[in-house]
Amino acid sequence: xxxxxxxxxxxxxxxxxxxxxxxxxxxxxxxxxxxxxxxxxxxxxxxxxxxxxxxxxxxxxxxxxxxxxxxxxxxxxxxxxxxxxxxxxxxxxxxxxxxxxxxxxxxxxxxxxxxxxxxxxxxxxxxxxxxxxxxxxxxxxxxxxxxxxxxxxxxxxxxxxxxxxxxxxxxxxxxxxxxxxxxxxxxxxxxxxxxxxxxxxxxxxxxxxxxxxxxxxxxxxxxxxxxxxxxxxxxxxxxxxxxxxxxxxxxxxxxxxxxxxxxxxxxxxxxxxxxxxxxxxxxxxxxxxxxxxxxxxxxxxxxxxxxxxxxxxxxxxxxxxxxxxxxxxxxxxxxxxxxxxxxxxxxxxxxxxxxxxxxxxxxxxxxxxxxxxxxxxxxxxxxxxxxxxxxxxxxxxxxxxxxxxxxxxxxxxxxxxxxxxxxxxxxxxxxxxxxxxxxxxxxxxxxxxxxxxxxxxxxxxxxxxxxxxxxxxxxxxxxxxxxxxxxxxxxxxxxxxxxxxxxxxxxxxxxxxxxxxxxxxxxxxxxxxxxxxxxxxxxxxxxxxxxxxxxxxxxxxxx
Numbered sequence: 001x002x003x004x005x006x007x008x009x010x011x012x013x014x015x016x017x018x019x020x021x022x023x024x025x026x027x028x029x030x031x032x033x034x035x036x037x038x039x040x041x042x043x044x045x046x047x048x049x050x051x052x053x054x055x056x057x058x059x060x061x062x063x064x065x066x067x068x069x070x071x072x073x074x075x076x077x078x079x080x081x082x083x084x085x086x087x088x089x090x091x092x093x094x095x096x097x098x099x100x101x102x103x104x105x106x107x108x109x110x111x112x113x114x115x116x117x118x119x120x121x122x123x124x125x126x127x128x129x130x131x132x133x134x135x136x137x138x139x140x141x142x143x144x145x146x147x148x149x150x151x152x153x154x155x156x157x158x159x160x161x162x163x164x165x166x167x168x169x170x171x172x173x174x175x176x177x178x179x180x181x182x183x184x185x186x187x188x189x190x191x192x193x194x195x196x197x198x199x200x201x202x203x204x205x206x207x208x209x210x211x212x213x214x215x216x217x218x219x220x221x222x223x224x225x226x227x228x229x230x231x232x233x234x235x236x237x238x239x240x241x242x243x244x245x246x247x248x249x250x251x252x253x254x255x256x257x258x259x260x261x262x263x264x265x266x267x268x269x270x271x272x273x274x275x276x277x278x279x280x281x282x283x284x285x286x287x288x289x290x291x292x293x294x295x296x297x298x299x300x301x302x303x304x305x306x307x308x309x310x311x312x313x314x315x316x317x318x319x320x321x322x323x324x325x326x327x328x329x330x331x332x333x334x335x336x337x338x339x340x341x342x343x344x345x346x347x348x349x350x351x352x353x354x355x356x357x358x359x360x361x362x363x364x365x366x367x368x369x370x371x372x373x374x375x376x377x378x379x380x381x382x383x384x385x386x387x388x389x390x391x392x393x394x395x396x397x398x399x400x401x402x403x404x405x406x407x408x409x410x411x412x413x414x415x416x417x418x419x420x421x422x423x424x425x426x427x428x429x430x431x432x433x434x435x436x437x438x439x440x441x442x443x444x445x446x447x448x449x450x451x452x453x454x455x456x457x458x459x460x461x462x463x464x465x466x467x468x469x470x471x472x473x474x475x476x477x478x479x480x481x482x483x484x485x486x487x488x489x490x491x492x493x494x495x496x497x498x499x500x501x502x503x504x505x506x507x508x509x510x511x512x513x514x515x516x517x518x519x520x521x522x523x524x525x526x527x528x529x530x531x532x533x534x535x536x537x538x539x540x541x542x543x544x545x546x547x548x549x550x551x552x553x554x555x556x557x558x559x
Contacts, residue, residue: 027380031129034384035120035136042140043113049150050105054416057509059152060441063104066091067450079244086193087154099450101413104152111156112149115163116140122167123366125174126329130378134369137387139361143294143398148358154195155358161191162201162359169205172226173212176219185229189236196245197359200343202233204336211331268350281341287353288337292361294398298390302368309370310334333363410534416446419533423447423504426541429469431502434542436482437463438509440474447472481511484518484525503542515540 027034055063065077066088074092078085094107116139123132139145149156168184171177188205191198209226217223268287270280289306290299313330340360344351351357372390376383427433435443440463444450448467464473475486482505507514515530515538530540 027384031133031380035117035133038133038136038140039113039116039120042116042146043109045141045146046109046112046150047102047106049146050109051102052413053101053411054413055101055152055442055445056411057438057441059105060445061438062088062152063091063095064441064444064450066095068092079247082248083154083195084193084240084244086157086190087152090157091152105150108152108156109150111160112145113140115149115156115160118160118163118167119362119365122163122170123369125167125170126332127366127370128373128378130376130380130383131366131369131373133380134372134383134387135365137384137391138293138365138369141388141391142292143394144291144355145361148355153355155355157194158191158198158359159362161187161194162198163362165191165201166205166362169209172222173209173216173218176222178219178221178225181222181225181229185225185233188229188233192233192236192240195359196240197349197356199237200336200339200349201359202237203339204332206230207335208328208332212328215325215328265350265354265356268344268352268354268356269347270345277345280344284344284352285337288351288357288360289364291353291355291357292364293390293394295394298394302364305371306333306364306367308374309367312370312374313367333367336360336363410536412534415534415537416442419506419531419537419539420446422531422533422539423470423506427470427504428502429471431471431504433470433472433504433506434482434487435472435474435506436480436509436511437474437477438481439506440465440472442508443472443506481509482507482514483511484514484522487514487518504539505542506537506539508537510536512536512538514538 062081065081066074068074068077071089071092074088075085078088081088090107091104095104097103116136119139120132120136123135127135149159165184165187168180168187172180172184188198188202191201213223213226218226268284270277286300286303289303290296293299293302310330310333313333314327316326337360340349340351340357343349349356369387372386373383376386423433433443444465444467447470448465462473463476464471466472475482480486487505505514512535515525515528515532518525519528519530524543528540528543530538532538
């Protein structure tokens, strides 16, 4: 049952004459088959992207954590991540089926595709067939939605289990089904074990359930099951906080709840005294839609469409059975944004143009789909056409690449292959490959094929490991990306005792431009030859293994 009264033509064949009327009738009558085609297109696109790009540093890090000899070792290693352990536990078992990039990313591709289908079914129940079809097109085909669910990250599982929990909850309260309530609670636990933003989603779903229960009390068995599920959920959150979140201060400097406050997400927390609260919330909310759609102008328009969708839902007629008032659905769509505002202002969680807020896409796309369907008169074919045009514009004129840590053209697998060929051709067993901690995960995965692990840290804060004749030395995690300043202040006596012939610097990760910076600002590096493999992968040889003093301190590049 829909929670609001959509126009009748959203559910029944249209009586228009002519070819366009017949097209609308066929699209409306075959919406399920059309949804399956869209889903298949999204799946194929995700598989292609998973195959065409090499692992970024976070993906390589995740696999390094999962590539242990026992499940207990995987869990202990997962405590160094800023995420719950579900992804690496899945990888621990999945890696036995294959360790190619596309194979390791495949569980995420499957989960991301399944999310699109569950999202479509949930929107059909909440909003009707036409908005659900529009929402499916966005979820399956928008560039950021594809990218987030084609990487070795937690977001595919977060989106899938969050949407499944919401769908099962609505089904439960509509049908008084204890079994569906158990499914809703179980899905929510899996979402919480996937990503900590699910804590916010759990609060949203809990508030929505309370409001729905207050409007129409379900059966006692359903009530008892829901209450028990909430208790278990709170216990799970407490366990994760006690065993993981509270201990992240030993991995990330500072208060673990604010660990990113002075890092690359600093702009997405509210800092009193730095600006207006209203301006922060406005800018960050536009940033959420810009990230979701992958295009600045269309993201801003989408934010306005979301507001229009809320107004349309509030003004809609109640459902014919009187089960739910028309204002319940807009409450569901608006609540996650309000809670995210509060969390960001309190300094507990970032809010804005960042993948950490990916769960908000569930609600953002739903609201936009309502307004876009209304613009098209709730005609299925015309609504789907407009949605596809928006998707095409986002792909053609997208502005996310290079700004939000999503796959770039420079992340094509060919660039990594070329870099590996260069090292195999030029680096000798007596050479040292110098890199940073983030890039070392990529080298372990591709150069060493995960056959080695770092030795104990050196006294100078360096870590080293060998594989296939390569001697790799990296800075520790606290040093961040390599810069001209960090290279200049390295303790060269620690490198000299490795009987070094030559030193090759490999810079990957999210940083770029190290070689050009050193060539232009450090006299000793004026003649170095830089081999670039896309924007985020470069190799150059040190001119000599000896101390030197840079002409000036070089600021660290922004991520």
